[in-house]
Amino acid sequence: MSMKTLDDLFVHFVRDIYYAEKQVLKTLPKMARKADSDNLKDAFEHHREETEGQIENLEKVFEILGLKARGVTCEAIDGILEEGKEIMEEATDADARDAGMIAAAQAVEHYEITRYGTLVAWAKRLGHTKAVPLLQANLDQEYAADRKLSDLAEGGLNKQAA
């Protein structure tokens, strides 16, 4: 697909994050099942529900752009999720596994934060005014999810693991 102009790049990034969210949606239930801490389990389950809404928001963005909703493989998110999977499988210590899953989930959140941040800025510049609040809503949720994970980590999970 073309990446010549900012319009092209905008569409590419929407497809990239759409793919990423769909992969995350598939992975979160597995993480919730593997989580030892009930608070962490709840956080993953809650974020799975949020992710469904984020995917719907992205489908509305595709509609605004007059495009069919479809993703494009994002190697960054694949790499982050693959590493998270390895941690889930290999960490035999339950507390270390929880701490590792938090770290993997935060890497996902930060990837999404940077992409939505860019998309909000570009949507404004390109005059896609109706897309802005949809992308901003997703960005705000990712920030909140990242903060929640930091609180969980600092609130004791890491301490138990060490």
Next chain:
Amino acid sequence: MSMKTLDDLFVHFVRDIYYAEKQVLKTLPKMARKADSDNLKDAFEHHREETEGQIENLEKVFEILGLKARGVTCEAIDGILEEGKEIMEEATDADARDAGMIAAAQAVEHYEITRYGTLVAWAKRLGHTKAVPLLQANLDQEYAADRKLSDLAEGGLNKQAA
């Protein structure tokens, strides 16, 4: 390599970010050459110098841990840099290329921010007290680099691209 305990995970993440920084060090001069805006060129060149210092900090962390400095392939950073490379090659419009390179660089910064954030927290928990200021220094630089790129994007580069 083992990822059973939090100690194992800590070492794995140090190796992961060491690999990432070395890849970034190789990529930044290419991005500086491709940048159209002089401010962006300067930002990439400045961050290349910072990255050299960050690699030295990580080598000190390896020394503290009594380990030989070596990286482990990080697919997340490879994916992010590969996408950045595609943007550099394909964006024919100079302003769009600059905007795309900023987005790619910010994805790198956010990956590093989340990893250093985790490493600082874990170093504290694991009692690697001497490693904490070295990892914190790198984290602070990545935050500052990300903010600088946001300022550059908002200060007109995106506007020109649209």
